[in-house]
Amino acid sequence: MVSAALVRRAAAFSASAAVLATLSAGLVAGPASAATGKAPKVTASTPAAAPADFEGSCPATVNFSSTIKVPVKGKTVLAYRWLHGDGSKSKVQTVKLTGKGVKSVKVKQAITFKDDVKGWEAIQVLAPVKFTSKKGSFSVDCKTPVKPRTHLDVNVKARAWATPSSYTGYCTPSTKIGFVGLIQTNRPALVRYRWLLNGHVADYGTVKVRDSRKVGFAFTPRHSERGWAQLQVLGSNGTYSNRAGYKVSCKSYEAPSTDVDASISVTSGSDCTVRSTGSARTSGPGRVGYTWYVNGTQVSSGQTYAPRGRSTVSIPGFSTKVTGNAVKGGVVTLSVTTAHGSDTASERYAPCGVTTQSEVPDTSKTIGSHVIG
Missing domain, CATH: 2.60.40.10 (Immunoglobulins)
Structure with missing residues (x-):
């Protein structure tokens, strides 16, 4: 149809x-x-x-x-x-x-x-x-037609530099690489800008510029690197600064040495009570763990802390009554351990007598005391 x-x-x-x-x-x-x-x-x-x-x-x-x-x-x-x-x-x-x-x-x-x-x-x-x-x-x-420029238009220039441009040392949260940019205009103007760090936007802002004005930003490096930052002026009068280069060389962090040196002092009484005190000399801060042994048997353990710098730390001692073959003399050992080192110290204690059949050992205990047979 x-x-x-x-x-x-x-x-x-x-x-x-x-x-x-x-x-x-x-x-x-x-x-x-x-x-x-x-x-x-x-x-x-x-x-x-x-x-x-x-x-x-x-x-x-x-x-x-x-x-x-x-x-x-x-x-x-x-x-x-x-x-x-x-x-x-x-x-x-x-x-x-x-x-x-x-x-x-x-x-x-x-x-x-x-x-x-x-x-x-x-x-x-x-x-x-x-x-x-x-x-x-x-x-x-x-396309938007480009308007011819006249003497009434704002002319903008920009340049940038790094401070410092080179850094070697430990890279910590307080380590900063800064950049300073100088914006110059031929007449007062409100200027929008942004910072590019290795091609990525890192910071931006708007400032009133009369003749010239400085702007800046900083970042925290996390590893060794090379790079650049550039200041970009936005808008119809936009322009770019030079590329401000930087170099960062991060040192490896080494923990301070905490070597430890243990020492003890042992005494034994006529009642066959063995007493011991100890100390540990350290070269750095940290936890100090310790364990006491009498003839290979653990009798006490714990931990204390060492301050900064080289120092001597007191180790809590112990008191114990020995029986049986232990009355003939024996060995007291202190084992000290830190995060970065350990040491042991041993000392013999003197015999305290001979145990007879009629003697009944005193098995009562007090806080911090032991009976070793």
């Missing part, structure tokens, strides 16, 4: 009944009729865009053109429309052709774009037979 709009267009050209019938047949003709060879062969060139790739200020107008070739034998009506890349279509347009042979019809359209676009255009012939051309691509890249 022929659309009412198309009929009205055909009537406007005073098409005869025969021409209108031909146009109607073309509008409904499908691939099957084309394959039989009964319908004339129609072709359309790929639409050409001028310019094909526009770059500049918008709105921008792009002109499209294509050539349609139609075999004509007598009176023929050519009907076509433009297909757009966004899925829309133009109105159907018609051209009346007469004569014999292949006629070439150049069709044109102009489209104005206000924004960036990448698209295509194609020609769809509706009569005397259906045919759709290949897609012709185009693009529009809208």
Whole structure:
């Protein structure tokens, strides 16, 4: 069925009944009729865009053109429309052709774009037979026009330097590598800026500049490295400073030595009570753990703490009564351990007598006392 709009267009050209019938047949003709060879062969060139790739200020107008070739034998009506890349279509347009042979019809359209676009255009012939051309691509890249500079515009300069530019030592949370930037203007201006550290944004801000003003930032290095920082002025008068290089060499942290030297003093009484005191000389701060042994048996243990610097720490002693073979004499040992070292000290105690069968050992205990048999 022929659309009412198309009929009205055909009537406007005073098409005869025969021409209108031909146009109607073309509008409904499908691939099957084309394959039989009964319908004339129609072709359309790929639409050409001028310019094909526009770059500049918008709105921008792009002109499209294509050539349609139609075999004509007598009176023929050519009907076509433009297909757009966004899925829309133009109105159907018609051209009346007469004569014999292949006629070439150049069709044109102009489209104005206000924004960036990448698209295509194609020609769809509706009569005397259906045919759709290949897609012709185009693009529009809208650019903001650059205004010419005048003496009223603000001129901005920037330079930067590191402080210190080279550091060798221990890298602690208090270690800082600083950067200073100098912004200069030819007139008072509000300047937006940001710092780039090895290409990444590290800091930013806005300052009022009259003639010149310094800005800066600092970071804490965590390892040995080389790099740079750069001051960037933002806005229409934007500029970059030089790259301020820096170098960091972090020393390995070595814990202070905490070597330990243990010593003890042992006494034994006539009642076979063995008493011992001890000390440990250290060269650094930290926990000092200790254990007392009598003839290989643990009798006491604990821990104390050493202050900073070289010092001697008192080790809590013990008191114990020995029995059995232990009354003939024995060995008291102190074992001292720190996070970075350990030491032992041993000393013999003298015999305290011979235990007879009638002697009943006193097994009562007091705090800090032991019975060793």
